[in-house]
Amino acid sequence: MSYDTVRDVDPAVADALEGERERQNDTLAMIASENHVSEAVLEAQGSELTNKYAEGYPGERYYAGCEYADEVETLAIERAKELWGAEHVNVQPHSGTQANMGVYLAMLDPGDRILSLELEHGGHLSHGHPANFTGKTYEVEQYHVDAETGYIDYEELHEQAEAFQPDIIVSGYSAYPRDIEWEEIQRAADAVDAYHLADIAHITGLVAAGVHSSPVGIADFVTGSTHKTIRAGRGGIIMCDEEYADAVDSAVFPGGQGGPLMHNVAGKAVGFEEALEPEFDEYARQVVDNAVALGEQLQDHGFSLVSGGTDNHLVLVDLRDSHPDTTGKEAEAALEEVGIVLNANTVPGETRSAFNPSGIRAGTPGITTRGFDEEATREVADLIARVVDDHDDEDVKAEVADRVAELTDEFTLYE
Missing domain, CATH: 3.40.640.10 (Type I PLP-dependent aspartate aminotransferase-like (Major domain))
Incomplete structure (x- = not known):
């Protein structure tokens, strides 16, 4: 048996894996249940x-x-x-x-x-x-x-x-x-x-x-x-x-x-x-600090948060007050276009379906792994607000996408 690389054996899968690596490098992972492991864990x-x-x-x-x-x-x-x-x-x-x-x-x-x-x-x-x-x-x-x-x-x-x-x-x-x-x-x-x-x-x-x-x-x-x-x-x-x-x-x-x-x-x-290393405790604290900063900045833009804030790694946004005509799926899709990846989510008292709900859920574990602090996270909140406010405006989305590309270059992930 030869021990060839994935690309030698299966170029189609190799292309998909390379694409996924580039996708993770070039987007901000803000799905609350996702994160980026180290190269050591990957190995x-x-x-x-x-x-x-x-x-x-x-x-x-x-x-x-x-x-x-x-x-x-x-x-x-x-x-x-x-x-x-x-x-x-x-x-x-x-x-x-x-x-x-x-x-x-x-x-x-x-x-x-x-x-x-x-x-x-x-x-x-x-x-x-x-x-x-x-x-x-x-x-x-x-x-x-x-x-x-x-x-x-x-x-x-x-x-x-x-x-x-x-x-x-x-x-x-x-x-x-x-x-x-x-x-x-x-x-x-x-x-x-x-x-x-x-x-x-x-x-x-x-x-x-x-x-x-x-x-x-x-x-x-x-x-x-x-x-x-x-x-x-x-x-x-x-x-x-x-x-x-x-x-x-x-x-x-x-x-x-x-x-x-x-x-x-x-x-x-x-x-x-x-x-078990002390640096991890610092990371976890930063995850929470970033989530608090994200929530506060979104509130400054008029967004309503379920429970009014957060104590952990995520914020849950109820769009019905600030954007009654925008569904969570519409917000999710527009944000993914610009490289901010989060998810539509149901909210308490949901009036739409679970497949097209009234909220979005955003987490900070992934961007904190990349090195984001509160200031950088607040800027991400500004970008989210711009897109959700004008999710049909292609010029706005193009400008935000350019800024997301700059941020992913600044806060690198995998070499």
Whole structure:
């Protein structure tokens, strides 16, 4: 077998990969769930571990030849324990959703009850949406954010828990810009003898750096993604106390997955090592500072923010007040044309469809990785406002695109 480059073997895929690298270099990634990993993480994820089956866990594999797979997975586990202060960690889930599945399989039976946040209020598909396996397998009710404040209505949550008697309450969200009161949700779970799953997929890195409160040691289970604010190998993670370790590990393998993606586990190990350095804490703080600056500058331009601001890495803009005739999809498309990549998003009290909603969600992890500070982020907010205000004006979009090109040249990504 020859070991040729991708371009030697498959020019079409090589062209697509080169195009994607250029796209990332030449645009501002502001989708809140995206980030840019280091060259070291890229190298680990493209390593020879992609060739290795390692069903089972370190020291207890079903195949031979796993000594280095064991070493890498053990490093990822120990580093995760240090980062988040967890007793037990499973780093094998292929994604955040698979991590949630692992907890559900470990602790619930089909037909059991889940109480989670409504999707259009900031929840996630894997928390019980009817189209997801959770909605098809379990009985689901959902709590909400307060329509006036944009904050989670904890009083309603308590009342719903008492009435619904869930088996598990899910916290942690995909479009919620405020700090989360983990203890309050745990109190609701304790009152009805339910488990508490805290899904920190979006804020995994912020929690690790101590710039967002941590549910570890409060919730029974903590799940997360490892490729958003943490900048590690793409995938998921489960953290829990030792009393649940065997149930969780068995639910992940063989319950929900076969062989782990060991090249991704290697990327997790490398990313966790990077996150243990003091520079990562500075990065995470800058992510939040940039998000606050982004939100304040957008408000100066007349945009309405759900909850009036942010405590974390994202802002959620409700366009209905400032731009009632502009949908989130129209704003998203116009901004992508100029090189600012964010996403349309539902907002609390949504009056349009989920496919063409009334809001946009913008995050700062990616641009902060590039080196943006508050001043540069405020300029990005100015550019966003210009485009959304005149999203049909080709001259405006051309001018903004030129400035985005200058910014991406100034704040380089991959060489």
